[in-house]
C-alpha cells in the first residue's frame with residue numbers, strides 16, 4: 001500500500017553549521033535520533049520569507065530539549081540565523097521549516113550520554129497538508145482507538161521524534177477514509193488530533209482540551225485562543241468528552257502545517273449543519289489577517 005514519494009533532491013539543507021545539497025545531508029546509522037527517536041523538533045511556517053511566531057517556537061524547542069536533557073552546541077540566536085540562512089539559500093517565500101535536534105551517534109544501547117555531540121539539521125521546503133477544498137468544505141475526522149501517550153510516559157508537551165503514537169492513530173484515520181483522527185487521553189477525555197490541536201464550538205463558546213489533558217501546546221492553538229478572545233468569543237480550556245464533540249455546532253483543527261481547517265463530519269456524524277460555521281470562519285479569517293500583518297503575537 002506504499003506510494004512512490006521522492007523527497008526533493010534540489011534543496012539546501014543546513015546540517016551542523018553547513019548548507020549542503022539534499023544528497024549530502026547524511027546522518028549516521030548510529031545516530032540515537034534514528035535508532036531510538038531520541039531527539040526533538042519544531043515545525044515553523046515561513047510566510048513572505050519571514051519566520052512565523054519564531055520566538056514561541058524557539059521557546060517550545062528549548063523546553064523540549066531541556067525535557068530530554070539534550071544540550072546543543074548552538075545558541076538560540078545561532079539557530080535563528082541558521083534558519084534564516086536556509087530560507088535564503090532555498091529562495092523560500094512561503095514554506096515550512098523543519099528544525100530537528102538529534103542525540104548524536106553512539107553505542108548500540110540507549111545510554112543517551114554515550115554518544116558524540118548532538119546534531120542539528122534544518123529543512124526548508126513547501127508543505128501542503130490538505131487539499132484546498134477541505135478548507136472550504138471541511139474535513140471528516142474519526143476517533144482513533146489508539147490513545148495519546150500518557151503524560152507520565154512520554155509527555156505530549158515534548159515535541160519529540162517519537163511520533164509512533166500519533167502515526168498509529170493516523171493509520172486508523174486513513175483506514176477510515178480520513179486524514180485526521182481525534183485521540184483520547186488515558187482517562188478517556190479528548191486530547192488532540194494526530195498532528196493538530198482540536199477546537200469545538202458549543203453554544204457560542206470556543207472550547208479546546210486543556211494542556212493537562214495530555215496534548216502538545218500548539219502555537220496555532222494559542223493564536224486561535226487569542227483571536228477568539230479579541231473578538232469577545234468566550235473560550236474554555238477544559239476537559240472534554242467525545243459526547244461533548246457530538247453536541248458541538250462547529251469543530252476545527254489547528255496546526256502549523258494544517259493552519260486552521262474546519263471539521264464538518266466527526267465519527268460519521270455531521271458537525272452542526274455539516275458546513276464550516278461562523279466562528280470557524282472568523283478565526284480562519286483572523287489567522288490569515290495575522291499572517292498578512294507580518295508581526296508576531298506570541
Ligand code: PMP
Nearest residue numbers: 195196197216218219220255256
Ligand atoms: N499536536 C501535535 C501532536 C502536533 O504534532 C502539532 C504540530 N504539528 C500540533 C498539535 C499543533 O501545534 P502547532 O500549532 O504548534 O504546530
